[in-house]
Amino acid sequence: MKNVPLADVDHVDRAVLPIGTDYPPGHVLDWHEHRRAQFLYGATGVMVVDTAEGTWTVPPERAVLIPPATRHRVHMLGVSTRSLYIEPHAVPWWPATCTVVDVPPLLRELLLAAVELESDYSLSGREGSIAALLLYEIAERAPLPFHVGIPASADLARLCRAYLAAPDGDATNAAWAASTAMSERAFTRRFRSETGESPAAWRGRARLLAAVPLLRTASVSEVGGRIGYASPAAFTAAFTRAFGMPPSRFAAEHHRPHRRPTGVTKAPKPS
Template identity: 85%
Template sequence: MKNVSLADVDHVDRAVLPIGTDYPPGQVLDWHRHRRAQFLYGATGVMVVDTAEGTWTVPPERAVLIPAATRHRVRMLGVSTRSLYIEPGAVPWWPGTCTVVEVPPLLRELLLVAVDFPLDYNLAGREGSIAELLLYEIAERAPLPFHVAIPASADLAGLCRAYLAAPDAGVTNAAWAARTAMSERAFTRRFRAETGDSPAVWRSRARLLAAVPLLRTASVSEVAVRLGYASPAAFTAAFTRVFGLPPSRFGENRQGHRSDLRNADVREKCAG
């Protein structure tokens, strides 16, 4: 199914509902929740998923697992999605918080096939087998570190969300502590208790997450300068240390990624 509203099909007696949706650049799906769990894969572009507990950045060729009934917001940056909406009872192993995962070739191909299923696809035939295999493949995925926690308290959460919107390498613990009328030591202790990280470590990861959407349209050197790194080499080293891959692998203009998208377009046109 393509470009249909979940609300119009949620009642259908299928544990897995595959839906493909194309979004205009920059669209924001404001705060909402689904009765079903969601496997949200960006066939193109970058997604940023917010919940009360954290922010998850989803690079190209990755997906995010969203638990059932989780209130969330999604910012779409040049995204065409392939989603699975899944009855919670069918996936008791689903993570309790949002989780970014890799989408290897087999899983990607299964998703591309599944979004062409009719609404009442045959559970006993090929389509039902593909739906089952999709769940097996998702269960095998390991979490990727593309997220930061958001503190529960409103004042700390406000600092963090403002920083995510405009990362600034010049921000210090002392400046943040002053804004909350606390000593630097007390602020750092409270921040670590609510997020699991020191403020400096949190800001460092947040800056690197901010690089992912920037890399769609800017070079590694340009992103390094924009985010306040001393050099492209310093930025590349920090990015690779945290995410396990160099930032050059996340550019929208990578030849391999363009080929994947062209092949997907050809398959979908042939299927249509």
């Protein structure tokens, strides 16, 4: 299925509903939620998924597992998605929070095949086997660390979301504390209690996450400079330490040919 709103097919008696959609650059799926769990795969581009608890940056050819009934927003940056909407009873092992995972070749091909199926695909033979094998493959995926937590309190959450929108390498704990009318020590203690890490560590990770979409159109040295690193080597070392792979991995992927299905032109409204 392509360009079909989930609401039009959610009633269909299938545990797995595959839907493919192409989105224009910069498209935002505003806050919404699904009854079903969602496996959201970006065949191209970068996605940024927000929930009340955190922000997940999904690099090209990766996916994010979104729990059922989770209110979320998705910022699409040149994305062609292949989604699976899955009945919660079919995936009792689904993570309780959003999780970014890799998509190896077998899973990618299964997703591309699945979106060619009708909503009431046969449960036997090839079509039913594709749906069943998708769940086995997804269950094997290990989480990737492309996220930062968002504090529960409104003032700290606003501060963090503003930083994610415009990361500043010169920001300091003292400035952040002053903006919340707290001492630096009290602010740092409170921030750590709500996020599990220090404000400086949080900002460092947020800056590196901000680099992922930038790498689609700029070189490693350009991106490193834009987010405040003194040299490409320093940026590469920090990125690799945080995410287990160098930034050049994503810069190279921007220039790699992708299999983009044809005939998908209009994005449906969130359902």
